Amino acid sequence: MATRHSSRLELDDYLPYLVNRVGTVIAERFGSEVLAAHGLSIAMWRVLAALAANGSLRQIDLAGFTSIDTSTLSRLVSRLVRAGLVRRDRSAHSDREVAVKLSVKGGALVARLIPPARQYEAAAIAGLSREELLVLKRCLRRAYANMENRHAAAAGAADQRSRKAG
Amino acid sequence: MATRHSSRLELDDYLPYLVNRVGTVIAERFGSEVLAAHGLSIAMWRVLAALAANGSLRQIDLAGFTSIDTSTLSRLVSRLVRAGLVRRDRSAHSDREVAVKLSVKGGALVARLIPPARQYEAAAIAGLSREELLVLKRCLRRAYANMENRHAAAAGAADQRSRKAG
Numbered sequence: 653m654a655t656r657h658s659s660r661l662e663l664d665d666y667l668p669y670l671v672n673r674v675g676t677v678i679a680e681r682f683g684s685e686v687l688a689a690h691g692l693s694i695a696m697w698r699v700l701a702a703l704a705a706n707g708s709l710r711q712i713d714l715a716g717f718t719s720i721d722t723s724t725l726s727r728l729v730s731r732l733v734r735a736g737l738v739r740r741d742r743s744a745h746s747d748r749e750v751a752v753k754l755s756v757k758g759g760a761l762v763a764r765l766i767p768p769a770r771q772y773e774a775a776a777i778a779g780l781s782r783e784e785l786l787v788l789k790r791c792l793r794r795a796y797a798n799m800e801n802r803h804a805a806a807a808g809a810a811d812q813r814s815r816k817a818g
Numbered sequence: 819m820a821t822r823h824s825s826r827l828e829l830d831d832y833l834p835y836l837v838n839r840v841g842t843v844i845a846e847r848f849g850s851e852v853l854a855a856h857g858l859s860i861a862m863w864r865v866l867a868a869l870a871a872n873g874s875l876r877q878i879d880l881a882g883f884t885s886i887d888t889s890t891l892s893r894l895v896s897r898l899v900r901a902g903l904v905r906r907d908r909s910a911h912s913d914r915e916v917a918v919k920l921s922v923k924g925g926a927l928v929a930r931l932i933p934p935a936r937q938y939e940a941a942a943i944a945g946l947s948r949e950e951l952l953v954l955k956r957c958l959r960r961a962y963a964n965m966e967n968r969h970a971a972a973a974g975a976a977d978q979r980s981r982k983a984g
Contacts, residue, residue, distance in 0.1 A: 661928075661932050661936075668844045679838065680885075682834070698835075701827055701835070704826070769834075773833050775965065775968050776833060785957070788954055792839075794946060796836070796843060798941060798943070799840070799843040
């Protein structure tokens with residue numbers, strides 16, 4: 653029986669490695685083979701796709717959907733505004749908030765990019781059974797929620813400690 | 819029954835999105851909560867972990883293991899050399915090749931970082947059954963292989979075309 657050597661990290665069995673490798677290879681190929689011809693980086697595509705899926709978003713929420721940090725995101729949005737693909741408007745909820753949404757041109761571009769995006773997903777999951785694919789996606793959602801909840805719990809505990817100390 | 823709207827991209831059911839989100843959240847948390855205190859970025863950690871798992875590597879192979887492009891990798895290795903964590907040596911295979919490996923100090927640092935790295939993996943997979951975890955990892959390996967094989971097949975076809983044309 654194989655024993656687990658805790659002093660070694662077998663990368664081929666280490667989830668963060670397996671996840672990063674798949675994410676990077678799909679992003680690189682889609683980026684160089686499809687997005688580059690449209691003048692888009694993978695980060696810009698993520699912003700456009702998140703806006704297409706969610707409609708108008710505050711930048712803070714857009715950062716959450718795209719996993720892009722807020723200062724990088726702000727620069728990306730400015731580039732997309734200059735390219736005429738997104739608009740910055742007053743939020744519907746508050747005059748003091750700015751919301752970002754796709755322009756008509758941006759919406760049309762996303763519509764053109766969705767079929768190739770689906771083709772790259774299909775290429776990645778070729779040969780997986782329907783059942784395996786369901787498990788894969790469910791586990792990825794769960795892993796993300798686990799990390800988010802852990803973070804929220806830690807922030808809550810720190811908050812409680814500071815209130816007790818205060 | 820839900821129909822699939824091909825003109826929309828439901829991000830919560832789109833594998834590249836689910837993968838990127840998990841990879842990013844684990845990397846960010848491990849990076850800020852663990853690696854930063856050691857002066858390491860997540861990319862530097864990936865280089866160190868790949869060298870710990872594989873021993874001495876040519877930079878081209880190290881790029882493959884870490885999914886980091888070769889020019890970025892070259893700068894990263896130089897930084898790690900200056901930090902005393904890795905060494906560049908002549909390759910065992912050829913005087914003209916350079917191989918990269920961990921220094922004693924680099925090996926000791928990786929050994930210290932493996933337990934927290936495993937803790938972050940454990941946090942991410944909390945609540946998954948052993949069976950689900952096996953399916954998850956197997957599917958991620960398969961998806962990576964699918965993308966690599968597709969690329970190799972496309973390169974082979976281009977090569978054949980250019981030979982026919984030549």
